[in-house]
Amino acid sequence: QQPVQSPQAVILREGEDAVINCSSSKALYSVHWYRQKHGEAPVFLMILLKGGEQKGHEKISASFNEKKQQSSLYLTASQLSYSGTYFCGTETGNQFYFGTGTSLTVIP
Amino acid sequence: EAGVAQSPRYKIIEKRQSVAFWCNPISGHATLYWYQQILGQGPKLLIQFQNNGVVDDSQLPKDRFSAERLKGVDSTLKIQPAKLEDSAVYLCASSLEPGVHEPQHFGDGTRLSIL
Numbered sequence: 595q596q597p598v599q600s601p602q603a604v605i606l607r608e609g610e611d612a613v614i615n616c617s618s619s620k621a622l623y624s625v626h627w628y629r630q631k632h633g634e635a636p637v638f639l640m641i642l643l644k645g646g647e648q649k650g651h652e653k654i655s656a657s658f659n660e661k662k663q664q665s666s667l668y669l670t671a672s673q674l675s676y677s678g679t680y681f682c683g684t685e686t687g688n689q690f691y692f693g694t695g696t697s698l699t700v701i702p
Numbered sequence: 703e704a705g706v707a708q709s710p711r712y713k714i715i716e717k718r719q720s721v722a723f724w725c726n727p728i729s730g731h732a733t734l735y736w737y738q739q740i741l742g743q744g745p746k747l748l749i750q751f752q753n754n755g756v757v758d759d760s761q762l763p764k765d766r767f768s769a770e771r772l773k774g775v776d777s778t779l780k781i782q783p784a785k786l787e788d789s790a791v792y793l794c795a796s797s798l799e800p801g802v803h804e805p806q807h808f809g810d811g812t813r814l815s816i817l
Contacts, residue, residue: 596744623803624803626806634810635793635809635810635811636745636793636806638806681744683806688750688757688758689760692744694744695743
């Protein structure tokens with residue numbers, strides 16, 4: 595029931611773009627995205643709800659394909675501060691699961 | 703606004719001992735979550751409270767873990783007795799309204815080491 599993320603890890607140069615994918619085997623009501631830096635707590639980025647509503651930061655974009663039970667997070671013009679591990683979180687009924695994680699490293 | 707407060711920040715105990723963690727959510731937040739995060743993995747939800755009722759505790763090892771949220775505000779998570787595999791960071795999070803359609807705000811966590 596834990597959603598699977600891809601890729602597991604990615605290294606970018608500043609200014610490059612990246613896409614992180616999240617896939618679930620169950621029907622989803624919502625998808626959350628969080629970023630966690632080493633030794634710190636996860637920080638909220640975005641929620642995508644069934645029906646198309648989104649809540650989150652203006653500079654972050656993501657998509658939610660309800661039929662395919664998938665979500666993608668789009669990071670454009672990456673900055674050094676984007677480095678960290680990205681987790682999706684999926685809501686299925688009353689249960690919530692974080693994904694397997696994607697480690698993103700941005701280098702100068 | 704003040705964030706989610708957790709204590710202690712670090713705890714080292716021997717296996718078979720007991721330990722308790724405390725969490726004070728953001729004022730007014732109805733929903734409170736406890737997560738276990740093992741090194742290199744994503745957070746695993748242990749229990750979710752809505753006010754002082756349990757919404758989901760399907761992944762809580764109930765033979766050794768217990769949690770309560772008296773009066774719908776702060777919460778404690780207890781492990782008794784602890785096992786080596788319980789070594790992890792225990793994160794508390796809260797959200798404003800019931801349900802999971804709201805951002806979760808996390809505390810700094812308690813890092814538990816079992817010897």
